[in-house]
Amino acid sequence: MVRKLDIGCGGRGSRRPGFAGIDIWPKPVDNPAPYYKLNFVTDKLPWGPNSMDEIIALHIIEHLTRPEGIILLQRAFELLKPGACMTVTCPDLRMLATAYVNHDEAFLRKKHLGADKEIWPGPTLADRLNWAIHEETHKWAYDIESLVQLAADAFAKDQTHEVTVSGDIKEYNFRPDHETGIQIRKGNKHGPQ
Secondary structure: OOOEEEEOOOOOOOOOOOOEEEEOOOOOOOOOOOEEEOOOOOOOOOOOOOOEEEEEEEOOHHHOOHHHHHHHHHHHHHHEEEEEEEEEEEEEHHHHHHHHHOOOHHHHOOEOOOOOOEOOOOOOHHHHHHHHHHOOOOOOOEOHHHHHHHHHHHHOOOOOEEEEEEOOOOOOOOOOOOEEEEEEEEEEEOOOO
């Protein structure tokens, strides 16, 4: 039974032990982890409210428009059990913009973790910045303030749950040298006193 979701895990499936992967790509043949080919924002989900122990959405929110990002947060939050947490990460727009303005070529020439391939290719700093922000299918860029605001907008009308948003992420190979992210915890239901 699925209790942890990796939203936007890519066509390779989730590589996180105990997580089921979700993406729009066909099921990977070489990954035995549970996998659901669906669009998390628009498709009917096979799980009900309060059914998940944990949800991660690592480097997926930037592939959505801002309104789609709000829908992703709302749908994932509905699936979380009270006390459960969702982690959302993406490239940090503030760091990228600062590196560009400061002509920080070393920052914009970072390599993938454990690889020799540059994260943002291109012959000029402007090309590298554009790659980081628009990278083929990126639709919206965030810094920590805009991610927190996205969560605030997503849950502004929710009067039934306590929502806690934190920017303190230490797991999932989080790279504070170029990423930003938030963790959203679902509190217990508030009922009439």
